Amino acid sequence: MMFKKIRLFFAAMIILILPSPILAQETLGLDASDSLGQITNVNQLEDVQPSDWAYQALASLVERYGCIAGYPDGTFRGNRALTRYEFAAALDTCLQQVQQLIDSGTANLATKEDLETLRRLNQEFQAELKTLGARVAKLEERTDVLENNQFSTTTKLTGEAIFAPIFTDKGEATLSDRVRLNFKTSFTGKDLLKIRFQANNVPNLSAVTGTDMSRTSFDAGNNNNVSLNEVYYRWSDGKKSQFWIGTVGLDIDDIFITGNPNLNSSGPGTVTRFNRYNPSTHRGPEGAGVGLQYKLSDQADLIALYVTDSIQTSNPNQGFFNSNFSTGLQLNYKPTKNLNFGVAYLHTYYNQGSVNLVSSTGSPIGKDPFQGKAAASQDGFGLNADLKINEKFQAGGWIGYSQANAQGIDSQAELWNWNAHFSVLDVGKEGAILSLAGGQLPRAGYVKGFPSDKDTSYLVELQYKYPVNKNITITPALYAVFNPNHNNSNDPVYIGIVRTTFSF
Incomplete structure (x- = not known):
């Protein structure tokens, strides 16, 4: 029994x-x-x-x-x-x-x-x-x-510090840093108030190399002065809708999906400015504004945004609707869990004297084809895709086209760019990623009444992201710009970086 x-x-x-x-x-x-x-x-x-x-x-x-x-x-x-x-x-x-x-x-x-x-x-x-x-x-x-x-019942404190020795073939090595502190607050469990402070002394390498094409993804040197870098609020109903409103640092890529998961971040991602996301549809005047995402189905969503230059917007003489601005739509479609597509349209406007159609990723001609003689508007179109081939390999890329129109004078410009990236996952250690990325930087192939870019520049980046642990990542990287400023007579630019990212 x-x-x-x-x-x-x-x-x-x-x-x-x-x-x-x-x-x-x-x-x-x-x-x-x-x-x-x-x-x-x-x-x-x-x-x-x-x-x-x-x-x-x-x-x-x-x-x-x-x-x-x-x-x-x-x-x-x-x-x-x-x-x-x-x-x-x-x-x-x-x-x-x-x-x-x-x-x-x-x-x-x-x-x-x-x-x-x-x-x-x-x-x-x-x-x-x-x-x-x-x-x-x-x-x-x-x-x-x-x-x-605990720091707060509603707020979480996170931080990131980057140390980066940078080597160029044009000058001596530099050692610089970028430090960020993020205060992330949720009041309902479905919302986020983000406030970020930043100090940075990473140099803009164009002063040495002679081209914006060489810029890093994390430069913004301000002599390590602490500044309020980001303030925005995001709310979700937990079902279909998500809403953003921000006054500082609300960027296009905070709202639009970049479709480049291994490289889009400026902290542990790519070390180059161009390889983060499509400059035709994901860069423009930004900082303050609103955004809305609506889930159409389990596979598709639609995103709309209107953002402006936050410095101009806070000026009473310009305001929210008379500043440089970006507005657009993005449709994202995910037919399978490993495949993502995105198609985006972005309309941007720049006041005379502040035109930067390529957001400092291209040549001086692409930056302002109208040579400072007019304000400009631009219609950008982009298509991006990302595919996780299997547990070991991931690939993706984008293509971007934009048409710019001078205001008050008879001139137009057409610009193209494309990118491809390939990553090998868990190389040597779980979480370690070896990536090869690059493509054609924004090129003004046609400009009415003004000179255009006659040749073609290409950027190639090779990097290895190695997580020492969950809080420290070391990323040695090497990249090169061929035919800088779309000029075959210019020598290639070679840059090496060993970026160490601390996060908590």
């Missing part, structure tokens, strides 16, 4: 109620969809048949003691392995249930033999029960420490 009772308990303990929902899910490795539910009749268990050897034992536990639970799909999952700790915790729960029956005057439901079996099993697993109690106590202590020392 004793053996039969022990076998009964081993058959049923897999789905016993544990002392608390948190302990039950963490110990058994369950998520919310696997949460246990009380069983009132053994027939509720779809995978337990009357012919099963444990059927009567389970029926007895349900009807006499009420101390088992099933899964939401109505299954028993009786072939699942369990640890001694799981058994001990479940056993203790069942013993407490029987004791409650005794205290409530229903002791006749439990036989003396049943109680003796439970007591012996409980004694057998006393060590495990004590260990579980100690673990719970430690968890409570750690929770108290975290609650007492």
